[in-house]
Amino acid sequence: MSSEETARQGAIRLPQPDEIPEREKEDAMAAYLMMFASLAIGLPIPLFNLIASFVYYLVNRKSSRFVAFHALQALLSHIPVVLLNAGLVAWLVVVLVTGLHFTGGFFWYLLFVLALNIAYIVISIIALIHARKGRFYYIPLFGRLSFSRFYGPKAEARQTTAAWENRPPEGT
Amino acid sequence: MSARARLARELAWVLAVVAAIAALAFGAARLFFARPVPAPDIPRSLDAGLKPLMLKQIRAENRLVETPVVTIAVAAIMDRLAPAYAAVPAEDGGVSKVASKAASKEERPTIEVLVIDSPMINAFTVPGGVVCVYTGLMKTLSSVEELAAILAHEMSHAAFRDPLTQLARNVGMATLASVLTGGKGETFAQGLLADLVSLRYGRAAEDRADEFAIALLAKAGIDPASYGSALSRIKGSNPKDLKLLRYLDPHSPIDERIRSAGERAKAAAAKAAAAGLKARRIAVDWRKVLKTLPSVLEPTD
Numbered sequence: 001m002s003s004e005e006t007a008r009q010g011a012i013r014l015p016q017p018d019e020i021p022e023r024e025k026e027d028a029m030a031a032y033l034m035m036f037a038s039l040a041i042g043l044p045i046p047l048f049n050l051i052a053s054f055v056y057y058l059v060n061r062k063s064s065r066f067v068a069f070h071a072l073q074a075l076l077s078h079i080p081v082v083l084l085n086a087g088l089v090a091w092l093v094v095v096l097v098t099g100l101h102f103t104g105g106f107f108w109y110l111l112f113v114l115a116l117n118i119a120y121i122v123i124s125i126i127a128l129i130h131a132r133k134g135r136f137y138y139i140p141l142f143g144r145l146s147f148s149r150f151y152g153p154k155a156e157a158r159q160t161t162a163a164w165e166n167r168p169p170e171g172t
Numbered sequence: 173m174s175a176r177a178r179l180a181r182e183l184a185w186v187l188a189v190v191a192a193i194a195a196l197a198f199g200a201a202r203l204f205f206a207r208p209v210p211a212p213d214i215p216r217s218l219d220a221g222l223k224p225l226m227l228k229q230i231r232a233e234n235r236l237v238e239t240p241v242v243t244i245a246v247a248a249i250m251d252r253l254a255p256a257y258a259a260v261p262a263e264d265g266g267v268s269k270v271a272s273k274a275a276s277k278e279e280r281p282t283i284e285v286l287v288i289d290s291p292m293i294n295a296f297t298v299p300g301g302v303v304c305v306y307t308g309l310m311k312t313l314s315s316v317e318e319l320a321a322i323l324a325h326e327m328s329h330a331a332f333r334d335p336l337t338q339l340a341r342n343v344g345m346a347t348l349a350s351v352l353t354g355g356k357g358e359t360f361a362q363g364l365l366a367d368l369v370s371l372r373y374g375r376a377a378e379d380r381a382d383e384f385a386i387a388l389l390a391k392a393g394i395d396p397a398s399y400g401s402a403l404s405r406i407k408g409s410n411p412k413d414l415k416l417l418r419y420l421d422p423h424s425p426i427d428e429r430i431r432s433a434g435e436r437a438k439a440a441a442a443k444a445a446a447a448g449l450k451a452r453r454i455a456v457d458w459r460k461v462l463k464t465l466p467s468v469l470e471p472t473d
Contacts, residue, residue: 080190098341112197119193141182148175 017134046085223300256392
């Protein structure tokens with residue numbers, strides 16, 4: 001596809017997998033691993049995951065667009081899951097501390113959050129594999145938000161570093 | 173299609189998928205936990221264990237009225253109420269779903285009634301099925317059927333195990349259990365009793381107890397309208413400051429309770445009439461009972 005054609009269609013030329021350095025691929029993959037952050041330190045506080053994701057995004061948002069895209073996508077998709085998990089932990093703590101009983105509603109919520117977490121982990125692993133191979137992967141909604149942040153019409157104006165430029169494929 | 177519209181469409185998809193997962197989880201939860209955890213998920217041994225402790229404490233702190241006239245009157249009421257109490261199905265009341273949380277017929281504690289000599293207008297239930305009525309409350313009532321109605325209401329709390337549930341909420345399960353293992357002594361029993369006397373169960377619990385009580389009265393062949401009139405008597409006994417009446421929960425407005433009691437009594441009476449049950453008076457001379465009640469001083473507090 002010629003560059004004129006690209007411009008006419010308003011499309012954006014994305015970096016191809018072989019154009020992305022190994023280091024960036026690994027960084028992008030690591031963004032999805034942040035969901036296991038609190039597992040690593042052994043705390044049942046789901047918010048810690050979110051903090052880890054957020055810090056990772058802050059660190060990487062200016063390094064490379066590819067990494068930044070994946071880091072933001074991982075962060076955004078993490079927010080609802082973490083909030084729901086935090087709700088579960090809070091409910092559990094309230095029940096245990098006040099000596100109330102578990103109701104049917106609690107089990108419903110438990111199953112709901114469990115199913116959502118499994119779905120989220122599966123999606124994250126798919127995204128992680130794609131990132132490792134240097135590909136883009138769009139989680140519904142969050143992928144779109146993240147893409148428009150770093151590749152959308154206004155992204156050019158926000159570019160600050162040379163690393164953000166699309167380099168031509170090597171060997172042409 | 174604009175970028176915003178695409179975003180909205182994806183948002184809708186994501187929400188739809190999450191809602192589908194929630195619905196599936198709901199179905200699964202209903203399937204796996206078809207018998208939801210019974211309302212008070214507290215071992216029944218705790219009721220039985222607390223009963224003797226509380227009985228001892230009540231006897232230590234209060235003067236009980238055990239004159240023949242009062243004892244016979246209470247026995248006459250319980251003769252009617254006890255068989256009905258054992259027979260009201262857990263789902264009865266028929267109107268609301270909450271009633272289904274009553275203990276099944278076999279698990280209901282047998283009821284023991286104590287009359288406490290005190291000017292307070294109060295009645296309370298002790299875990300394990302002990303119902304205590306104050307003479308102050310009895311004196312505001314105008315018929316033996318009204319006392320039966322009050323007892324029926326307290327018996328409903330026993331059937332729903334409200335006292336234990338509420339106690340567990342107030343002081344915690346662990347504390348309650350520690351009483352039984354013998355760690356804490358009399359002072360603790362004292363504290364628990366003080367809690368019990370003024371325990372408030374909240375609107376929903378009072379509502380379902382009202383409902384159950386009316387079903388119980390109808391089943392016992394006692395005019396269910398006497399429950400509403402008993403509430404009216406209590407309300408009329410101290411119009412200046414209703415808050416002084418510990419029997420009334422400020423969270424469940426008395427007027428509303430009287431109104432709904434009237435409606436439920438009508439429905440229950442119609443149902444009983446359809447089943448061929450006739451309301452019969454309890455053979456007790458209420459005036460005589462009131463006369464023999466110890467004369468107490470006016471409330472000082």
